[in-house]
Amino acid sequence: MKVAIIGGGPAGLYAAILLKKQRPSADITVYERNRADDTFGFGVVFSDATLDNFEKHDLPSYRRITQEFAYWDDIAVHFRGTVHRVGGNGFCGCSRQKLLLILQERARELGVALQFEVDIDDESRFADADLVLLADGINSRFREKYVGHFQPEVDVRANKFAWMGSTRPLDAFTFIFQETEWGPFIAHAYQYEAGHSTWIFETDPQTFERAGLTGLNEQESAARMADIFGWFLDGHKLLTNRSMWRNFPMIRSKRWVKDNMVLLGDAKASAHFSIGSGTKLAMEDAIALAEAMQNAPSIKAALEVYEHGRREEVEKTQHAADVSLVWFEHVDRFWDFDPVQFAFGVMTRSKAITYDNLKLRAPDFVAEVEKSFARHVRNSGLDVETSKPIVPLFQPFRLREMEIANRAVMSPMCMYSAKEGVPTDFHLVHYGSRAIGGAGLIFTEMTCVSRDARITPGCAGLWNDEHEAAWRRIVDFVHGNSAAKICLQLGHAGRKGATKLMWDGMDRPLDEGGWDVVSASPLPYFPDSQVPRELDRASMNAVRDSFVAAAERGQRCGFDMLELHCAHGYLLASFISPLTNTRTDEYGGSLENRLRFPLEVFEALRAVWPSHKPMSVRISATDWAEGGIDGNDAVAIARAFAEAGVDLVDVSTGQTVRDAQPVYGRMFQTPFSDQVRNEARVATMCVGNITTADQANTILAAGRADLVALGRPHLVDPFFTMKAAAWYGADDAFCPPQYLPGKDQIFRNSVRDRQDLEELRIRAKPKTRAELKAEATKPLAAE
Numbered sequence: 001m002k003v004a005i006i007g008g009g010p011a012g013l014y015a016a017i018l019l020k021k022q023r024p025s026a027d028i029t030v031y032e033r034n035r036a037d038d039t040f041g042f043g044v045v046f047s048d049a050t051l052d053n054f055e056k057h058d059l060p061s062y063r064r065i066t067q068e069f070a071y072w073d074d075i076a077v078h079f080r081g082t083v084h085r086v087g088g089n090g091f092c093g094c095s096r097q098k099l100l101l102i103l104q105e106r107a108r109e110l111g112v113a114l115q116f117e118v119d120i121d122d123e124s125r126f127a128d129a130d131l132v133l134l135a136d137g138i139n140s141r142f143r144e145k146y147v148g149h150f151q152p153e154v155d156v157r158a159n160k161f162a163w164m165g166s167t168r169p170l171d172a173f174t175f176i177f178q179e180t181e182w183g184p185f186i187a188h189a190y191q192y193e194a195g196h197s198t199w200i201f202e203t204d205p206q207t208f209e210r211a212g213l214t215g216l217n218e219q220e221s222a223a224r225m226a227d228i229f230g231w232f233l234d235g236h237k238l239l240t241n242r243s244m245w246r247n248f249p250m251i252r253s254k255r256w257v258k259d260n261m262v263l264l265g266d267a268k269a270s271a272h273f274s275i276g277s278g279t280k281l282a283m284e285d286a287i288a289l290a291e292a293m294q295n296a297p298s299i300k301a302a303l304e305v306y307e308h309g310r311r312e313e314v315e316k317t318q319h320a321a322d323v324s325l326v327w328f329e330h331v332d333r334f335w336d337f338d339p340v341q342f343a344f345g346v347m348t349r350s351k352a353i354t355y356d357n358l359k360l361r362a363p364d365f366v367a368e369v370e371k372s373f374a375r376h377v378r379n380s381g382l383d384v385e386t387s388k389p390i391v392p393l394f395q396p397f398r399l400r401e402m403e404i405a406n407r408a409v410m411s412p413m414c415m416y417s418a419k420e421g422v423p424t425d426f427h428l429v430h431y432g433s434r435a436i437g438g439a440g441l442i443f444t445e446m447t448c449v450s451r452d453a454r455i456t457p458g459c460a461g462l463w464n465d466e467h468e469a470a471w472r473r474i475v476d477f478v479h480g481n482s483a484a485k486i487c488l489q490l491g492h493a494g495r496k497g498a499t500k501l502m503w504d505g506m507d508r509p510l511d512e513g514g515w516d517v518v519s520a521s522p523l524p525y526f527p528d529s530q531v532p533r534e535l536d537r538a539s540m541n542a543v544r545d546s547f548v549a550a551a552e553r554g555q556r557c558g559f560d561m562l563e564l565h566c567a568h569g570y571l572l573a574s575f576i577s578p579l580t581n582t583r584t585d586e587y588g589g590s591l592e593n594r595l596r597f598p599l600e601v602f603e604a605l606r607a608v609w610p611s612h613k614p615m616s617v618r619i620s621a622t623d624w625a626e627g628g629i630d631g632n633d634a635v636a637i638a639r640a641f642a643e644a645g646v647d648l649v650d651v652s653t654g655q656t657v658r659d660a661q662p663v664y665g666r667m668f669q670t671p672f673s674d675q676v677r678n679e680a681r682v683a684t685m686c687v688g689n690i691t692t693a694d695q696a697n698t699i700l701a702a703g704r705a706d707l708v709a710l711g712r713p714h715l716v717d718p719f720f721t722m723k724a725a726a727w728y729g730a731d732d733a734f735c736p737p738q739y740l741p742g743k744d745q746i747f748r749n750s751v752r753d754r755q756d757l758e759e760l761r762i763r764a765k766p767k768t769r770a771e772l773k774a775e776a777t778k779p780l781a782a783e
Contacts, residue, residue, distance in 0.1 A: 001026040004126040006142065007135035008032025008114065010044075011265030011282035013103035015133055017058055018290035020110040029113040036104060036116045039097040040242045042165035042199075043192025045173070045276040048090035050284070057287050061106040068102070069094045070191045074172035077343040078232070080179070084343035084368075088361030091173055091276075093192035099279075123261065131299055132261040133289075135282070138249065140267035150263065151254035159329050160213070161202040161273070162245045164222055168236035170197045175346055177331065178228055183207030184331055185228055188274065199238065200273055201225050202328060208245070218243045248272055250322065256311075257303045264289065269314050272325040275350055277317050285310065319665060324350040326671065333678035337703055340365075340372045345702040351666055355391070355697035360761060369701050392700035393693055394730035397440070397707060399614035399647045399683070402560050404440035405483050405734065407700055408721040411687050411709035412443035412489045412563070412618075414459065416501045421448065421461025423470040431474050434714055435482035438721030438733055441707065442484050446491040446565050447471075449546040452515045453492040453571070456501050462490070462550040462557075472557040479558065483734035487561035488554040489618070490547055490605075494571030495519035495532040495580070507658075518543075520574040520581040520588070520597075526658060534583070543571070544601050551605045555613075562609050564602050567620040568655035572598040576637065577620070577656050579628045591633060595640050606645045616648035616685070617641045621672035624653060624660040631675045638680040648707070650685045651676050667695055674704040685709050693724035726750035 001023055005012040008030045016028050046054075046069075054062040069092040074085045104114060121141060126132050134142045143150050169191060176187040184207060188200040208214070213221060218240040226238050251270040256263045265282030288310040289302075296302035327349035334342055343365075347353055359366040374389030382396050382403070389395070394406045417426045434442050448454045448461040461467050471488075478486045493499075498514035499507050509529050518539060519532035535543065551562055566572040574580040575597050581588050587596050602617060609615055619641075621634035629637075638649045651673040654662050662668075669688030677684040686705035690696060696708040713720050725733035726746040735743040 001131070002129045003028040003131045003133065004123075004129040005030040005133040005135060006120045006123070007133075007137060007265075007267070008034075008100070008104075008116070009135060009137060009265065009282065010099065010103065010279050011267075011285055012133060012135035013100065013107055014058075014061075014283045015135065015264060015286035015289055016107050016112045017061060017103065017110060018286055019293065020107070020112050021058065022290055022294060024111070027113075028111075029115060030107065031118045031120050032114070032116050033119045034116065036114070037097065037101070039100055042096065042163065042196065042239070042241065043093045043190065044096050044099055044279040045091055045093045045190055045192070045198075046280055048092070050280045051092065053284065053287060057290070058106070060109075061102060064102045064106070065094060065099065066092075068098050068193065070193055072170075072172050072191070075347065076172040076174045077346050078174065078176040079339050079342050080177075082339040082343075084340060084365060085172060086343070086347055086358070086362045086365050089173070091190070093190050093198070095193050095196065096279075098193070130260060133264055134261055134267050135264040136267055138251065138266035138270055140263065142261070143253065143263060143267050146258055149255060149258050150268075153252045153254075155250040155252075157248045157250060157272075157325060157329065158205055159202050159247070159325075160205060160208045160245045161200055161248060162221055162225075162243050163241075163273075164199045164201065164225065164243045165239035165241065166197050166199050166233060166236050167195050167239070168197055168233050169195065176229060176232060177342075179335075180207075180211065180228055182210035184335065185211075185225075186328060186331065187225075187229055187232075199225075201229075204329065204332075213245060221245060248325070250318070250325075252315075252318065256307045260299055260303075262289065262303050262306065269318060271318050271321040274324045274328055275317075275321050275352075277321060281314060281317060284313075288313075319663075320350040320352055323671065330675070333675070334703065338372045338376070340368045341701065341703055344369045345704075348698050348702050351698075354694050355701060356694040360758060373701055390730050391697050391728045393696045393708070394725060394728060394733070395700075399561070399616075401612040402485055402614050404485050406438070406440035406721065406725075406730070407707050408439050408441075408693075408696065408724065409685060409707050409709040410434045410439045410442040410714045411711035412445055412565075413711050413715065414445040414455065414502070416456050416458035416503075418458055418460040421451065421454065421459065421463065422466050423460050423474060427460065427470075428474050428477060431486070432477045432481065433718040435478040435484035435486070436736055436739070437714075437717075437719040438482075438725055438735075439484055439714070440721070441487060441561070442478070443487045443563065443709070444471075444489050446489050446570070447550070449490055449492055449543075449550040452497065452517070453543075453546065455493040455497055455570075456499055457510070457513065458501050459493075462488070462553050463546065468553045468557060471554070471559075475558045481736050485560040487563050487616070488551075488557070488559040489563040489565055490550050490554070491565030492543060492547075492571035493517070494569070494574045495523065495525050495529070496569055498530060519571065520594075521583055523580055523582070525569070540597055540600075544604050547601050548604050548608055551608055555608075555610060561614050561616065562605060563616040563618055563650060564598075564605060565618050566598050566602075567618045567650075567652045569620075569657065572601060573620055573656065577623055577629050579623055579625060579657050591636055592640075595637065599640060599644055602641060602646070603644050614647040615645065616650050617646050618650035618652055620653050620656055621651050621669070621676060622653045623656040624662040625657050628656060628660075631672055634672060634676050635679045638676045638682050638684075642680060642682045646682070648683045648685055649676055649680070650687070650709070651705075652687055664689065666691075667699065670699055670704050673699075674702075677705060678703065683707075687711065693720075693727065696724075722746070723750075727754060 071092045073087045077084045174189040178185045186202040191197045222238040253268045256268045264285045271277040289306045292302045292306035370389045373392045374386040377384045377395045497517040517532045522534045524531045623629045670686045673684045673686035683706040685707040687709035
C-alpha cells in the first residue's frame with residue numbers, strides 16, 4: 001500500500017506512525033513545505049485523558065512526549081485584583097517544536113519517509129497512491145481547491161488574538177483578565193517547558209482599535225502587551241514567532257473525503273484555542289483513521305467509517321469550543337460580577353465542567369461560590385444563611401411581592417387534554433402533584449384567551465365562567481397543599497391554531513372541525529396549512545381585550561403571577577419576527593414597529609394585573625433561521641418589555657418557521673438567557689434540555705439565569721425538586737404533613753447515597769500526571 005501525506009504537522013506525522021505500525025510494508029511518505037525544525041507557535045497542551053489515548057496507541061512516542069512535558073493541576077483566574085485557583089484538572093504542556101521532532105524521529109524509526117521543503121499544490125503526482133492524507137493545516141489549499149466538494153463553512157470570529165511566548169515560569173494554566181483604559185484584554189497562558197510559557201492575548205475589535213494595535217509589527221505589539229501585563233510578567237520578556245494579530249476561523253466541512261483523499265486536523269475542522277484542543281483533535285483524527293483502516297475491507301470503506309464515526313466527537317468538541325469562545329467574546333457582560341462568580345463562569349463556560357464536578361475537585365472554591373451567591377440573595381432583601389449556605393437552586397427569589405422558596409420551575413407545557421378549553425381532573429393532578437413535589441414556581445400551559453385562540457381542540461382556555469371555576473380549583477389546591485407559587489401563561493395561537501393534538505401530528509392542520517386563524521401577515525405555517533387572516537385594527541382591539549378579560553379572570557382565580565406568551569411563532573410572536581411579519585403599516589418594518597402590538601397587549605395586562613404581583617414575558621430569542629430574530633434582537637426585545645414593566649423574561653427559542661435549523665444540546669438555550677440577563681439587565685428564566693439539578697446549580701451560580709425551568713424532567717418525576725432538595729441537604733423544603741415520613745426517609749438516605757457516590761468517584765478518578773510526578777519526586781520519610 002502506498003500512502004502520501006501532505007502536511008508534516010501533528011496530524012500527518014501521527015497518522016504516518018500509526019499506519020506504518022499497522023502495515024510495516026506500506027510505502028508511506030510525509031511531505032512538508034517547511035524545514036524539519038521550523039515551527040510556528042510555542043507550546044501545545046493536552047489533558048491527561050488525551051495522553052491516555054496516546055499511551056494506548058503508540059507507547060514509544062508517548063514516553064518521549066511525557067518526558068518533555070510540564071505538568072500542572074491548577075487553573076488560576078486573575079480578575080480585578082483577585083486570583084482563584086482551581087485544582088484537579090490534569091493538564092500538561094510541551095514545546096510544539098519538540099513534539100514535532102519526537103514524532104519525526106518516531107516516524108523515521110518505523111521507516112516512514114519524510115520530505116521537507118517540498119511544496120505540494122497538485123495531488124496528481126500521487127496518482128499511484130492508494131491513500132492521500134490532506135493534513136495541510138487551517139489554511140488548507142486542497143480544501144479550498146475542492147471547495148465545492150468539501151463545502152467548508154468558515155466562521156471568522158470577531159475577537160483579535162496574537163500568539164506569543166515568554167520566559168515567565170507558570171505553575172498553573174493561567175487566565176488573566178486585565179482592565180485597561182481602552183477596554184478588556186485577556187491572556188491565556190501556560191508553561192510548556194522549564195523557562196518557557198505560551199501566551200495568547202485576546203481582545204474585542206473595539207478595544208483593539210482604541211489601544212492603537214492596528215498596523216503594529218510583532219515587536220511593537222509585544223511591547224504593548226508587556227506594558228499591559230507587565231505586573232504579572234515580572235520583568236520577563238515576551239517572545240514572538242509570527243505573532244501577528246488575527247481573527248480565529250471556526251471551520252466545519254460538510255465532507256471530509258474525496259475519492260482516496262481525506263482531510264485531517266485543522267484542514268477539516270478547527271476548535272478555538274480557549275479549550276486547547278487543536279493538536280488534540282489533529283492527533284485523535286489520526287487515531288480514528290488508523291482504527292478505521294484496521295479491519296476495513298477497502299480504503300473506501302475505511303474512509304467512510306472514519307468520517308461517519310469521527311464526526312460526532314469532532315462536532316461535540318467544536319460545540320464546546322463555540323460556547324467557550326462566545327464567553328470570551330462577551331466577557332464585558334460579566335465584568336461587574338463578584339470575582340468568585342466570575343471565576344466560576346470561566347471554569348464552567350463550555351459546559352464540560354459542572355457544579356457537582358467542580359465541587360468534587362475543588363470543594364473550597366465552590367464553597368466560596370455558594371457564599372457569594374448567598375450574599376447576593378441577602379443583599380436583595382431576603383434573609384438567608386451566608387456562612388454555610390445551601391446551593392443556589394434552593395436559594396429563594398423575589399419578584400415584586402412574590403417570594404418563591406427555590407429556583408426550580410416547572411416549565412409551561414401544553415397537555416392538550418382540556419375539554420372545550422376546560423381544565424379537567426387530569427390538570428388538577430398534573431399541577432397539584434408537581435406543586436407538592438417541591439417546585440418553587442409552576443407555570444400553566446399556554447392558556448388561550450378565546451376559543452379561536454387555541455392551538456388544538458385540547459388546549460386549555462380562560463374565556464368563560466366554567467374555565468374560571470376549573471382554574472380556581474387548581475390554584476386553590478396548589479396554595480392549600482404546597483409552598484409553590486403558580487403562574488398563569490396567556491397566549492393566542494395565531495397562524496398555528498386549528499391544528500391536531502401533538503400525538504396526532506404536531507402543527508398539522510385539522511382535517512375537520514377547524515376554525516379561522518389570524519396572524520400578523522397572511523403567511524401559512526406549512527404550505528398546506530390554513531392561510532391566516534391578517535389582523536386589522538378592529539381585530540387587534542378584540543384580541544387585546546380578550547387578553548385583558550382572561551387576565552381579570554386569572555386574578556379572580558388567585559394566580560400569583562402572569563406571563564404573556566410572545567414566542568414560538570404564535571400570534572404575538574408573529575408580529576415580532578420579520579419572518580412572519582411583512583406588514584407595511586406602523587406594525588411592520590422595524591423592530592420597534594413590530595413590537596408595537598405585543599407591547600400594547602402587555603401594557604393593557606399590566607394595567608389590570610395587581611401592581612404587587614409580577615409579570616413575565618416568554619420570547620423566542622432566536623428564530624434559528626436566516627433573516628430572523630437573533631440574540632441581539634432578543635436583548636432589545638427584553639429591554640422594551642422591561643421598560644413596560646416586565647419583571648422576568650422567559651427565554652426560549654425557535655418554532656417560528658418550519659425551515660428553522662436549531663442547534664440542540666445540553667442547556668442549548670441557556671446562552672440566550674445569559675445574553676439577555678447580562679446585557680439587558682433584566683431577570684431571566686432559562687429553559688431547554690436542562691435535565692439535572694447539577695445543571696441548574698451551574699447555570700445559577702454562573703449568573704446565566706435567575707430561575708431554571710425544567711420541562712421533561714417534571715413530566716416523568718413530579719418530585720424532581722424534592723429529590724434534589726434531599727440530595728443537596730435543603731432540609732427546609734416544604735412537604736405536606738401526609739408525606740413527611742417519605743421526606744424524612746429520602747433525606748436520610750440521600751446523605752449516605754451522596755457520600756457513597758462521591759467516594760466512588762474519588763476512588764475511580766485516576767491520579768493526574770502532575771500528582772503522580774509530585775509523588776515520585778517526594779523525598780522518602782526518614783525511618
